[in-house]
Amino acid sequence: MKRVIIESPFWASSAAGIERHIEYARAAVRDSVLRGEAPIASHLLFTQPGILKDDIPEERTMGINAGHAWMPIADLVAVYGDLGISRGMKIGIELADKFGIKVQYRQLRPELKVEDKKPEDDKLRFQINEIYKLRNGLNIKLIKIDGPKEWRFLIGEVLSDHSDIFAAGSKITFCPDGNYQLDRESCLDIIGLAGK
Numbered sequence: 618m619k620r621v622i623i624e625s626p627f628w629a630s631s632a633a634g635i636e637r638h639i640e641y642a643r644a645a646v647r648d649s650v651l652r653g654e655a656p657i658a659s660h661l662l663f664t665q666p667g668i669l670k671d672d673i674p675e676e677r678t679m680g681i682n683a684g685h686a687w688m689p690i691a692d693l694v695a696v697y698g699d700l701g702i703s704r705g706m707k708i709g710i711e712l713a714d715k716f717g718i719k720v721q722y723r724q725l726r727p728e729l730k731v732e733d734k735k736p737e738d739d740k741l742r743f744q745i746n747e748i749y750k751l752r753n754g755l756n757i758k759l760i761k762i763d764g765p766k767e768w769r770f771l772i773g774e775v776l777s778d779h780s781d782i783f784a785a786g787s788k789i790t791f792c793p794d795g796n797y798q799l800d801r802e803s804c805l806d807i808i809g810l811a812g813k
Contacts, residue, residue: 625697645723
């Protein structure tokens with residue numbers, strides 16, 4: 618049996634989004650097993666209750682590193698991309714290339730393709746003038762939704778000084794969740810509404 622590392626999205630800005638990604642990852646594992654492979658989906662394993670907490674950055678990093686430790690002995694990295702390619706998945710793909718491991722792109726359900734998403738989708742989920750909390754603890758007020766339909770990005774106003782980097786009133790660009798493709802330096806993930 619081929620040893621296969623499964624790459625699929627995990628993190629999302631809502632509990633419903635994370636649950637959708639978990640269900641999708643389970644389907645990807647099933648697909649791999651039915652192909653006669655021996656898959657590992659570390660993002661499913663390490664995020665189970667009682668193991669690691671994905672919303673704690675240090676524990677998320679530990680889980681990612683533990684999953685990547687399997688890379689040198691893998692025969693294949695299977696990238697399930699119906700829901701898009703997250704930043705974490707891109708890191709896994711780059712690591713596979715570094716180790717010379719074959720990367721195979723797969724699709725389970727064509728109707729889930731991220732390109733089919735309507736431009737209005739983010740406008741329904743995110744509200745202008747709503748206050749959101751980002752993964753780094755920063756509170757911002759959403760002032761604009763922009764970008765082509767393949768990767769929406771949001772522009773927010775920083776509400777109060779945060780460390781030495783963000784001053785109150787400054788504007789920042791950030792991603793609604795980990796499935797949007799902006800460079801890592803300008804992409805900060807929403808973890809929820811501020812104060813909720």
